[in-house]
Each structure stands twice: as structure tokens, then as C-alpha cells.
Amino acid sequence: MSREIFVREARREDKDAVLSFCSKTWEWGDYIPYVWDKWLNDPKAKVFVGLINDKPVGITCIRQLKPKEFWLSGARTHPEHRRKGVITAITMKCLEYAKEKEAKTVRLVTESTNIPAQKALEKFGFKPTATFLEMKKEELSQQANLHAQWAEKENLNEIWKFLEKSECFNKCSRLYTKLFTWISLEKQDLKQFLENQKTIIFKEKKEIAGITLIDDEVKSEWQENAIQTCYIDGNPKAITNMIKFLENHCTKNAITKIFAYTPDYKFIPTLLQQNGFEWDKTKLIIYEKQIN
């Protein structure tokens, strides 16, 4: 790592310098301009900036999701300063901060096409722990199949039992996603989904055969007239029924788009595609590092 890189907490006055290299990261642009002020105002978040000759050339945000669980996002290095150890220095600072805060786990997501990020993460000791896909459907219509239902608080124990036994749930490291952040799903979180009427279930012979968790914060946070799935699991019949049930919910409530986030598990992505969901072939890989 180069000695000339200095890392400190971001300051409001860094904004212009940071956005000058964080606005056109990809063909479609970047989301950093939309979140910068929010990050700096978020008491659960810290943004670290890497400087060369006193000029910001890299950033990363670390946010506390649960007492022992932290999330990294927005790792960026100025294109003219890549491969100089900038993100290495910033990540080390983030991990130091997580350790000070007594974190146990630090996670982040990257796309399967982002080789530089994956190489860097492997070098920093992060391990891939789950793979999800982001699928979308926009032309929503009323569906005929309606054998799914909203779950009630009373269903908590049976749904939790279903999840504990689920191969899909365990293969995706018991994570769910909300607003492109992956979080451990504990019984307490499931209870919250149930209390907020955000859980769809499908039953067969009175037993839970599928569960879908949803969230509508994408509406306010991403300014999309949309809803998202946070987790989907179940047998093929359950998946098809739950997704049709969700589509009906959207058409009834004038919601025009579904972002379906699903574990990359066996038949689930194919079933979603058969039900009109589009996928751009990029996988979302969640990496994690245990802090000790």
C-alpha cells in the first residue's frame, strides 16, 4: 500500500470532490450523488474518504444494521488513482471501525461481472456467502391463481419452523434483502414482517409450503411506483401462487412494478421468468467477513 494515502472520516465539504469521480462510474451513472447527504446525516453510518495530496480520491460507507452486523457500500476509487491501494486503505479503516464497534460480521454485495471488486474482496479476506438475483416485472395484470394468503402474527412459529428446515434459506446464509442491503433474518425480523402485513404464505395440507417477504420502501427511497420482494422460498406451486398473489396485490393498489429479489436457488429464478419476470443475467454475490 502506498504511504501517500491518508484515510479520514468524510466531511460535508468533500462533496464536490467526491461527486466529481462518483457520478459516472457505470454507463447508467452512479447512485452516490443521491445518497451522499443521507449518509453523512445517518447516525448509523460512517463514510471514510481516502486522500492523495489532500484530495479525496476514494470512498466507502459503513453502516450498522444490527448491534453486531455492519454493511459496506459505495466503494469507489477515482479512475486515475486505481491500483494504488486506495480502496485497500479505506477498507482497512472500515474494518478497524467495525472492530471498535464490536462487530461480528461485515457484509457487502457486488455483481458477478465486477471482477476488480471480487479480486479486492478476496484479498481482504471476504468470502462469498450467498447469491441472489434481481428480477423485474412491469406489465402487471390481474392473475387467476389465488391460493396464497397474507400471513398473520399467529403464523410466526410455523413459518419460522419452515425456514429453519429450508435448504434455500440455509444456502443463502439466512439473509433477506431490503433496498439493496442484505441482513440476517432472525425470528424477531420475521415477526416485524408479520406485524407489518408484509408476508405472503402458501399452505398445502395445512402446512406452510412457501413464504415471500415484501417491502414497499422502494417507493419513497428509489422514487419508483414499485414493491420489492425481500425473500422468496417454497416449492414450485407455492412460488407461482405467491408471485401471482403479489401481482394481484399490486394491480389492486396501482403499483406498476415489482423488483423480485430471490435467492439463486434451484427452480425459483426459472419460475419467476416463466411468470414474466426479466433478468439481466447478472448475479448479486453477497460477501462477508467475520471480525474477531
Ligand SMILES: CC(C)(COP(=O)(O)OP(=O)(O)OC[C@H]1O[C@@H](n2cnc3c(N)ncnc32)[C@H](O)[C@@H]1OP(=O)(O)O)[C@@H](O)C(=O)NCCC(=O)NCCS
Ligand atoms: C473496485 C475498486 C473500488 C478498487 O479500488 P482500487 O483503489 O483500485 O483498489 P486497490 O488499489 O486497493 O486494489 C486492491 C486489490 O484489488 C484487486 N484489484 C483492484 N482492481 C483490479 C482490477 N482492475 N483487476 C484485477 N484485480 C483488481 C487487486 O487484488 C488489488 O491488489 P493489487 O493491486 O495488490 O493486485 C475500483 O476499481 C472502483 O472504484 N471501481 C468502480 C466501482 C466499483 O466497482 N466498486 C465496487 C462495488 S462492490
